[in-house]
Amino acid sequence: MDDPEERFTDLYDQHYRNVLGYALLRAEPALAEDVASETFLVAWRRWDDIPEPPLPWLLGVTRNLLRNQRVKRLRSDELVTRLAQLSTFADGDVAERVADRQEALAVLAGLREQDIEAVVLASWYGLTPAQAAEVAGCSARTYNVRLHRARRRLANALRPHPPLTFQEQA
């Protein structure tokens, strides 16, 4: 498969959703989509610069585009609200999933914005700490601290039985 257009199409199909998902953490949907399109335009133009695996690089481009676009980082409560809005787009959710989501949101609401990003990067994209640190624009050490802090808080919240109150709320 040597055709550059085919290879690019594969890259796009494989990673578009991830790139957009990341942009949605910062930007309104319409802007996020434009930033995702722009990310792939940059990828096409700078094909020779793309490392393997490409996702951390793509997310780094997205992050820079958002920054240059002066999209400000959301405060953690705004970010949690955004996450709540975005994930309600899923339909056909079983009650349990809805409950999980509510629970996750409730716990996240108590975290710092950067810690939320850390745990999201790990969970959504399976990035290694080094890769995620590059995307988040911090050192691997800092990233690890954020990730562990977020995970500890979330795990603590999970350890007792899933609070029924959340299910009732849902």
Next chain:
Amino acid sequence: MNDEDSVNELIATLRPDSLTEEAHRRRRSADLAQAFRTPRAPHHTRRFPMPQRRPLYLITGTAVAGLAAAAIIVPQVLSGDSSPLAISAGESPGGVGGVGGVGGEAFRSTDTSTTTVNTRTVLLAAAKVSTEEPAGSGKFWYSRVRTTQLVRVAPDEYAAKIKKLLAEQDAKKEELKNKPDELNAAMKEFDKKVHELKTTRLPYAASRSETTDTWRSLGGAAGRRVTGLDMKIAFATPADEAKWKQAGSPRLADDPSGSRETLPTGVVSIDNPSLTWSNVAKLPTDKQGLKDRLLSLHEKSPASGKKQLADYLWQTGADLLTAPITPGTRAALYQVLADSASGLKSSTGVTDALGRTGVALDTTGPDDAGEAGRITYRLIFDDKTGKALELDVIEAGTAMPLLQQTFETTGYVDALGDTPAQ
């Protein structure tokens, strides 16, 4: 299941999969088309965002005129301009949406104004001569295109100015870091300055021309594209050249001199992602068949809904007339265009950049500021053969076209490097 896994699972439930899935489906064809018609960067990375990009106006040119070789990328986003991004997405609202009342009139042939009658007549005549041209065939579709663009910024001057602005911005950020409101206002001011820098005209009118040779493969083989041939800077008048000298004779081309070889871009028509260089030869050769096909393509077009039918037809017509369609399809295309002639203006006896005479078919659209009718999109075709000669994007009151693509030679060949017999 350990804590880490359950945390990951929990967070995974928040991933907006439905939303991204839906957006992927919706944006895919336009995003791919946009990328494929954008030239790839040479191997080095540039520090300053702007120079390799053609400024704002040409976006309109691409979106509307589909002028493929025009190297048009304006990620305003990269240079800190906060103007909307959508314009670079290939389905620009800066398209020709502003053409006054044209769309609804597409295909209506009852208009009796003189211009329309003339336009209809010349288009039907072009249809007739098209059928008399021989059909061709070959392994590659060759084109030699001369592209001339108005120079919008002197790259070094621009880079120096943007660098200065960025330094000022950094200083401001430091100074106001504890005063968010003032910082916000300062950043807005900065955006405005960048926008001004990008849109301010040079005090002289100059253009840059270069020739591109392309061999597009119609089978499995790889094609070839050679750009940067015979690059030339020209001034509108000696007075413009004098003003340029007065300004210190800044460099007007940022590209390295000499030709570069790349692979051709694949897209025939940005509004019609399903058309390819090899399948356009299979388009219907009768008017009704082609009309039905184009209407259905318009429905499916990424630009559909944003672009009115008459604009879409002009655009797609221009794309197809420079592609390897059969004489029958070309004739049918002129007939279809003749039916939507009420939205188009024609002039006979127009000469292209090579001095060849033909008929100009014009439509107009708004400029970047949104002022209607300020930009003319012009297709010049040879009324003796029906072949496309040139595509122009012209701004009212500007001494030189914003963009001009002259099709010096097009035709089938059987080997890379061959050119058609004249």
